[in-house]
Amino acid sequence: MDSIPCDVVLLPSDELAENAIKASVLLEPYGSLFTLELGKYFPHASLFMLQLRQADIAQVQELLGDIAKEFQSLQLKAERFYQAQCYVDVEYGKNEQLIQMQQSVVNTLNPIRDGMREKDKARMAEATGLALANFQKYGYKYVGELFRPHITFTRFNEEQPDAEKVLPLITSFDGSFTKIGFFEMGDNGTCVRKIADFNLRQVTKNGR
Numbered sequence: 001m002d003s004i005p006c007d008v009v010l011l012p013s014d015e016l017a018e019n020a021i022k023a024s025v026l027l028e029p030y031g032s033l034f035t036l037e038l039g040k041y042f043p044h045a046s047l048f049m050l051q052l053r054q055a056d057i058a059q060v061q062e063l064l065g066d067i068a069k070e071f072q073s074l075q076l077k078a079e080r081f082y083q084a085q086c087y088v089d090v091e092y093g094k095n096e097q098l099i100q101m102q103q104s105v106v107n108t109l110n111p112i113r114d115g116m117r118e119k120d121k122a123r124m125a126e127a128t129g130l131a132l133a134n135f136q137k138y139g140y141k142y143v144g145e146l147f148r149p150h151i152t153f154t155r156f157n158e159e160q161p162d163a164e165k166v167l168p169l170i171t172s173f174d175g176s177f178t179k180i181g182f183f184e185m186g187d188n189g190t191c192v193r194k195i196a197d198f199n200l201r202q203v204t205k206n207g208r
Helices: 013-026 053-068 096-109 118-124 130-137
Strands: 003-012 046-053 075-077 078-084 087-092 150-155 174-184 191-199
Touching: 003 013, 003 096, 003 191, 013 150, 013 174, 046 053, 046 096, 046 150, 046 174, 053 096, 053 174, 053 191, 075 096, 118 130, 118 174
Parallel strands: none
Antiparallel strands: 003 046, 003 174, 075 174, 078 087, 087 150, 174 191
């Protein structure tokens, strides 16, 4: 295959990843289409989903490695659980560093992307306003003002309004994101094959 769907993501700390996996397991009895698991369905927060030519993968790895050197690891606060289109997410508040990181990733990789992912082509046909403008410019909806940082725990076969009741306190998902990850995507927005990951700079005691 000459072109593959990819996801550039933030990877949570080991502790936060473990909490996300535990939450995903708790939701299995409601009819999950996937359950988070390291090495199979990786916990992540997406920065930019895009289609890439296989021939460009090495260049993208080099560029992401350079971007990672420019940013410190992020401490993000979980704000709410959210369920839509049968996905169950924990959403995070945005801060200036996170916004700048996404802009850097998108602006760097957008000239390289190979058109659009098939699923985004279908979504673009129904989009209006800023969503349509983002699809036209970036091939991806959730950029800039529409950026919605989140970890998806699972997707259900059908809506399960009561499922969130089994989840732990929202503060259980406050935590640090320590790496930029580069993945091949599977179904339902999953990250199924890690191509590479890159450590963000660690925050020192003096904040630098």
